[in-house]
Amino acid sequence: MKTAMSGLVKKIVKTIKVDLDKCNGCRACEIACAAYHANPRYSSFNPSRARVRVVIDERNDEWVAIRSTGYAKAECDGRRVYTIKGKEYSECSFCGNACPARDLFKEPDSGLALKCDMCGDDPNQIPLCVQICSRDALTYEVTEKEVEEQIKPNEMEIGLESLADRYGLDKIMSAVARMAQQGAGVEAER
Numbered sequence: 001m002k003t004a005m006s007g008l009v010k011k012i013v014k015t016i017k018v019d020l021d022k023c024n025g026c027r028a029c030e031i032a033c034a035a036y037h038a039n040p041r042y043s044s045f046n047p048s049r050a051r052v053r054v055v056i057d058e059r060n061d062e063w064v065a066i067r068s069t070g071y072a073k074a075e076c077d078g079r080r081v082y083t084i085k086g087k088e089y090s091e092c093s094f095c096g097n098a099c100p101a102r103d104l105f106k107e108p109d110s111g112l113a114l115k116c117d118m119c120g121d122d123p124n125q126i127p128l129c130v131q132i133c134s135r136d137a138l139t140y141e142v143t144e145k146e147v148e149e150q151i152k153p154n155e156m157e158i159g160l161e162s163l164a165d166r167y168g169l170d171k172i173m174s175a176v177a178r179m180a181q182q183g184a185g186v187e188a189e190r
């Protein structure tokens, strides 16, 4: 029985590039994101509700704007430490997970994970964090890719397929033709 097909589908990929050399840690991106996602929109600007947070590493005199990637059940058992130009950075500094290891990316009242939604579905909408960044540390790009994806036959296809298996395609086709004729007759009587 046919259960799934695969094929190439076009997919829009939105990217925000972060230039750490340009970021000065002003945190305007946090405020813009929080305000855009407030309910009603722009009614508050609490950074702890933002889906982008500036991770501050004072040891390294470094600020990293990280977008949230959503809920993680557990903190990592093994973590990497990156050495960049002689300075050490913890993996957590670049991680967008709302995990038990820290308070970042959790809605302060409910504790639910916050996740960046790229400010909606419209690829032409420049995300608010990018719009507000006066240092051009954030840049937005949209690309179209062709990806292999499994396409599940919808329910009607599955239903027709099983009817055809049971009664034969000819019987199904003549039944459909009969029903179409009856439908046309009803329309004519109206």
Ligand code: SF4
Residues within 6 Å of the ligand: 022, 023, 024, 025, 026, 027, 028, 029, 030, 054, 063, 065, 132, 133, 134, 135, 136, 137, 138
């Ligand atoms: S608005 Fe730009 S410069 Fe300011 S913290 Fe965010 S990324 Fe950095």
Ligand code: SF4
Residues within 6 Å of the ligand: 072, 074, 075, 076, 079, 091, 092, 095, 096, 097, 099, 100, 101, 102
């Ligand atoms: S913040 Fe990220 S890297 Fe660090 S423990 Fe949590 S999931 Fe792992």
Ligand code: SF4
Residues within 6 Å of the ligand: 032, 033, 034, 036, 050, 051, 052, 067, 068, 115, 116, 117, 118, 119, 127, 128, 129, 130
């Ligand atoms: S893209 Fe939108 S939702 Fe994501 S961090 Fe930026 S402002 Fe927030």
